[in-house]
Amino acid sequence: MDLSYWELKNWFTNVDYTIVGSGIVGLHAGLRLREKFPDSKILVLEKGVLPQGASTKNAGFACFGSLSEIIDDLRTHTEEEVVQLIQKRWQGLQLLRNKLGDATIDFNPHGGYELFLEGDQDVFQDCLGKLPFINEILKPLFKSDVFAKEIDRFGFKGIHEYLIFNPFEAQIDTGKMMHALLKEAIAKNILILNTQTVTDFHDAGNQVTVALGSFSFSTKKLFFATNGFAQKLTQNAVQPARAQVVITEPIADLDIRGTFHLDRGYYYFRNIDNRILLGGGRNLDFATENTTEFGQTEIVQKKLEQLLKEVILPNHDFKIAYSWSGIMGIGTSKNPIVSALSDNVYCGVRLGGMGVAIGSLIGTELADLL
Template sequence: MNLSFWESRYINNSDICVIGAGLVGLISAIELRLKYPNAKIIIAERGFIGTGASTKNAGFACFGSIGEIKDDIDNRTEEECIDLISKRWVGLNRLRALFHDDQEIGLEFNGSYEIFTNEETEKANSLSNNLEYFNNIVDQAIGEQDVFAVQENPFPFHIYPNVICNRLEGQLDVSELIHSLHKLCAKNDIHILNGFSLDSYIEKDNIALEFSNGISLETSKLVFATNAFTKKFFPELDLIPYRNQLVITEPIDDLDWKGTFHYNSGLGYFRNVGKRILIGGRRDLDMEREQTTDFGITDLIQDHLVEFLQNTLKVEPNVRIENRWSGILAHGDTKAPILRKISENVLCAVRLGGMGIAIASNTAKELADLV
């Protein structure tokens, strides 16, 4: 498709083109603006808005539930685990520092808890008995003491009688976060082009980009912030896409608890959104089918989530499910993001895992340092 002279002047020949308007794409562009005040920076996004994980997630501002940290230590080195917690913590604070106050992203601290089903007694006891060890790991990572504490279950849930509280995790409003990041991009003169799905690129003197809408553009530097959808371009990357499904209830008048909750080592999670309950995850119930870049919902996972709402969270069976959706995230053999120069002028910052809200800002800063 031929662009007019004016259209071309507006969007073509950028200094930096970021592919993907998720958290990493948006925040990387903002970080790049700080580094290059006069550069022409564009973000090309295939969807009408970011269409991957960042606009679909649960809004936990978290850096590691005790169960997940235990699993990580069992499967990785302590150093790796400490480094990851530290990066998430730094990232979370960097994200907050982008805005005047936490309200701009709807960030609230209403308590964060790991809960255990009655079948997980052994695990609950083991984690509770080793609290000092895990507090020490977190202290080494972020310099905060006694982050985890065991509490008697104060919630109306049908679960093991103790919960483990994390005093530093919060919850945010994903729509506010995305809205505020878009405003920040506009303020920083970053053009976001929607409906631009990159098909291919060729590096010559410049980098020639071919989009599926028929438009061709050129850029000097190219950044892939395409997370779970990156294998199309770089099949060799250690990156596995996973779908995560969610449901949200209608407002429940007598809902009298707030907070974010992890169960099954973080594979299941739920929170309040005002008077609603949002619950999601449990891809482990159907690992093969959930290993996909396709959006969609399935009876198996949806039924589990609704059953958990009713039988464990003790929500009345007649409470209406207001919305059901899915998002796609990316994992690999290690949990750290892939931050890499593919060539001198092509870079990628992908595979954000399940805690991208926390780690995205850190990754974006590291990416900007590389460009």
């Protein structure tokens, strides 16, 4: 980089803490560091023009897991692990709301619903049978039942007549949330540089050298908050998972309110600005969707359009206005990785597709590793 004396002096000299990634985790880590070390110099590096990955590209679900997802998690995690994970997601949501305010993030507690396709009778019966047990293990956290069976009142087609309702779920405006977080970080004198890709780093013991291509600078501590992009530099067991999303043009007389889960969480949709936002479908081609490349594929886009036509909006004419994708970080375990990579390098990654819920807490925990 062709940098002036002023640029080097003000941005890249005497840096105390450098954070890689300006998403939910990275900005919360920066804000927490500012609380702990008010006079420190904090630099955030972001490879995108906007926060890359999933923080500005998610569906805006303030959720902690549908009933079928929780049941699936119990097959690979202990009961204690699952309850602790849900507790962390719930705590993260409260932390996010308290920090930014419900009005700022457009928090709408419409509740959440899980739909079951007509061919998923076995999944529905399994969920119905285990619903009392799940409610029981979550009651100490929520003080009441979380899941209940309700009749479908939305006019969906091709699904079981009953839905599973969760009154604790809500939706937010992802753009407003991230805009507010960025404004707060800037107000707290946290320096944010975009279109900066970290290509390497070296912990020398008394400082960390950070490489941005051919240019390098030194920082006392380095934090990675790159989630789905974490594997290359941190060598952690994080697998990227692309999520494709579409959103319709505004629909007149749209009477759908809430967050909705379908096919064990592989599809999800919600209302926003009189539109329907629908995402998912990576289960159609896991190999292709385990990528850090943004983009859309024909097989997923066709499936999303089919679900809109045949299941979600069978009685409405609609047009798809936009489509995009985000990159999540997943693994064999749903537990996030918050750990030290060396004496001066740390990471908070693998959010398991629950970044809105757990990101604020993981960012705080990442900063608290010091």
